[in-house]
Amino acid sequence: xxxxxxxxxxxxxxxxxxxxxxxxxxxxxxxxxxxxxxxxxxxxxxxxxxxxxxxxxxxxxxxxxxxxxxxxxxxxxxxxxxxxxxxxxxxxxxxxxxxxxxxxxxxxxxxxxxxxxxxxxxxxxxxxxx
Numbered sequence: 001x002x003x004x005x006x007x008x009x010x011x012x013x014x015x016x017x018x019x020x021x022x023x024x025x026x027x028x029x030x031x032x033x034x035x036x037x038x039x040x041x042x043x044x045x046x047x048x049x050x051x052x053x054x055x056x057x058x059x060x061x062x063x064x065x066x067x068x069x070x071x072x073x074x075x076x077x078x079x080x081x082x083x084x085x086x087x088x089x090x091x092x093x094x095x096x097x098x099x100x101x102x103x104x105x106x107x108x109x110x111x112x113x114x115x116x117x118x119x120x121x122x123x124x125x126x127x128x129x130x
Contacts, residue, residue, distance in 0.1 A: 013065040013066075013073075014065070015058075015061055015062040015065035015066075018061065018065070019118070020061060020115070020118045020119060020122060021058050021061045021062065021065075023111075023114075023115055023118070024057040024058040024061060024080070024115055025058045027054065027057070027108075027111055027112065027115060028051075028054040028055050028057065028058060030108065030111075031050060031051060031054035031087070031108070032051060032054070034100065034104060034108070035047045035050050035051055035094075037099070038094070038099050039099070042099070046090065046093065046094060046097075046099070049086075049090055050087065050090045050091070050094065053083050053084075053086040053087040053090055054083075054087055056079070056080065056083035057080045057083050057084055057087070057115065057119075058080075060076045060077070060079045060080040060083065061076065061077065061080055063076050064076025064077055064080075070126045070127075070129050070130055071126075071130050073126055074123050074126040074127050074130070077119055077122055077123045077126070078123060080119055081116060081119045081120065081123070084112055084115055084116045084119065085116070087112055088109065088112050088113075088116075091105060091108055091109055091112065092105075092109075
């Protein structure tokens with residue numbers, strides 16, 4: 001019985017060790033701070049949407065890490081990629097509505113593009129193994 005637990009322990013992945021999770025978590029914290037200044041009437045609109053999209057990225061990375069197979073993990077990374085694309089649009093919308101300064105937009109946009117590149121590379125790595 002001890003051997004099975006040792007094997008399971010050694011094969012478990014800790015999402016907190018992944019650079020992509022760390023970056024997307026920090027990015028989510030930045031989005032929460034930024035969206036705190038959105039107009040009150042956006043509380044249930046864009047503020048809620050942008051926060052859900054941002055938090056969905058590290059959430060799905062964490063959930064994928066807890067799955068048994070690389071195929072399952074890749075599927076959750078693909079979901080994270082979809083959330084990152086949603087967020088990329090929501091940032092454009094926030095900028096066009098003048099909720100975000102151009103400099104903040106440029107910084108956040110370049111970071112989400114980097115996160116998407118990292119997700120894509122990770123997905124490619126996992127799908128090559130399958």
